[in-house]
Amino acid sequence: MSESALPAGWPAMSIPQAHALLTQPGSPLEVEERDIGGIPTKVWKNAPPTLRAIVEASRAHGDRIYLVYEDERVSYEAFYRAVANLARAMAADGVGKGDRVAVIMRNLPEWVVAFYAAASLGAVVTPLNAWWTGPELEYGLTDSGTKVAVVDAERYERLAEHMANCPELTRVYVSRQTAEEIAHPGVTKLEDVIGAPNDWGALPDVGLPPVEIAPDDDATIFYTSGTTGKPKGALATQRAVNTAVMTGAAAAARNFLRRGEAPPQPDPNGPQRSSLLSVPFFHVTGCMAVLNPSTFGGAKLVMMHKWDPIRAFELIEREKIQSAGGVPTIAWQLIEHPARKNYDLSSLESVAYGGAPSAPELVRRLRETFPNSQPGQGWGMTETCATVTSNGAEDYVNRPDSCGPAAPVAALEIRDPEDGKTVLPAGVVGELWSFGPMNCKGYWNKPEATAQTYVDGWVRTGDLARLDEEGFCFIIDRAKDMLIRGGENIYCVEVENVLYDHPAVMDAAVVGKPHRTLGEEPAAVVTLKPGAEATEAELRAHVAERLAAFKVPVEILIRHETLPRNPNGKILKSELKKLFVEEQAAPA
DSSP states (O other), X not given: OOGGGSOTTOOSSOHXXXXXXXXXXXXXXXXXXXXXXXXXXXXXXXXXXXXXXHHHHHGGGXXXXXXXXXXXXXXXXXXXXXXXXXXXXXXXXXXXXXXXEEEESXXXXXXXXXXXXXXXTTOEXXXXXXXXXXXXXXXXXXXXXXXXXXXXXXXXXXXXXXXXXXXXXXXXEEEXXXXXXXXXXXXXXXXXXXXXXXXXXXXXXXXXXXXXXXXXXXXXXXXXXXXXXXXXXXXXXXXXXXXHHHHHHHHHHHHHHHTTOOOOOOOTTSOOOEXXXXXXXXXXXXXXXXXXXXXXXXXXXXXOSSOOHHHHXXXXXXXXXXXXXXXXXXXHHHHHOGXXXXXXXXXXXXXXXXXXXXXXHHHHHHHHHOTTSEEEEEEEEGGGTEEEEEEEHHHHHHOTTOOBOBOTTOEEEEEOTTTSOOBOOTTOOEEEEEESTTSOXXXXXXXXXXXXXXXXXXXXXXXXXXXXXXXXXXXEEEGGGOXXXXXXXXXXXXXHHHHHTXXXXXXXXXXXXXETTXXXXXXXXXXXXXXXXXXXXXXXXXXXXXXXXXXXXXXXXXXXXXXXXXXXXXXXXXXXXXXXXXXXXXXX
């Protein structure tokens, strides 16, 4: 990225200077030290202490529209009443502090109400992946010991035959069920309790049931994506879950300070923020990095039935959306789709993403396409309750291949992957370790896995990364995805970024293809942009011009459909590897 893309005099201050200003005593983003599990830890002093506190604070936004889905529009007051009424029904079911309540549905207004209703009781909310099959849902319910589940009709169909195998499950609420009656005992239509979303404003004002919840009480179990083995439930506290509320605000404010400007002060009577949600609530990005901060700040969340670029354009124009994104593929589609020019997208101020590596070229294209918006990305994981690092505005332009520095309450180290202890100097690639109040307590009922990942307050991420002299983090690859070709290390993301630089490539993934003598060789799968053309030979030549010969993919498969991803937005390389293994096993 050329220096001319940066304003004169930038940066006005260093990252440590900006963080010191943001977190000084008396600031809304003040930092203090607390003991967490016997370990002194920096925390946000003014973060909402619990998820219940977010619900209570949200009521102040009154008649502002909060949730939009198709032709349904829910105000903050209507949301609060629905939460309170459902929480009282759950309390009557015997749900109390520490009980697990599962939420299993696509992004719907009911998801949000179910999540906060259970949280308001001090229950451990356990969102399960709406893409899971019946047996996978059974595993999540039994592994977590869920007592009450709130599901949509499609998930209920998958789950019904498995309920007998979930002995601790005593009540299921089903939303949007069209059948007149549900014969299964213990199953109730959610609408019989709170009605349909457009009617929530007419619910009685019953208030939340009384319960005392502390910041270090358990709050959520989010299951890891399970790309290898059975998914593990990451158990997080109230404090950990709500850390992202302030982390996002701090990252946005830091951009102003680095520019030499004073961050705008929050104005409860100012224009309402609005976001287009294209990532699932059942992932920490959707829940902790988007839902909780939006609810606390009085923003409007616009949900899509499923991702579709044309529908996204329509909603951005209609709802005057300011923030969009999710994963890099979505950002690319917003840029590349030929219908974009038919819509007024001038309200967009931010296109941000995470969950998957992004090509540096994406930053330049976003700034060209949406000149009024600031690109941004960050890094985090289920085990860190979403955001740990953030990179936005000029910092992202200056370092388009970095996910940014750690939040003021967090710390990063690069350690020797072999011993897990030796801290490596700036610029050296090693395993990324992350520390801070956002870290989960461990994995639910899995002490051995917990001991391997959570060490003295740190999370061993499994990511290969490096830090530069200013603390900016550069994710190189997942440790388990690094290729070793005849003793030479190949970082997949390096090859993928070169493929992304080709004008025809929309999506790219590099995996290991087994080789009898070298162990493995790099192979790639790419998706081309709509209307674009490229041959395998052309793409291999493109890489060969830019990287050492041993890094050039020996084979490139060109597909017309998008590459398979898990709900986090990460490409399922395990699925792509099968393409090359199966091909090699086929008879000549």
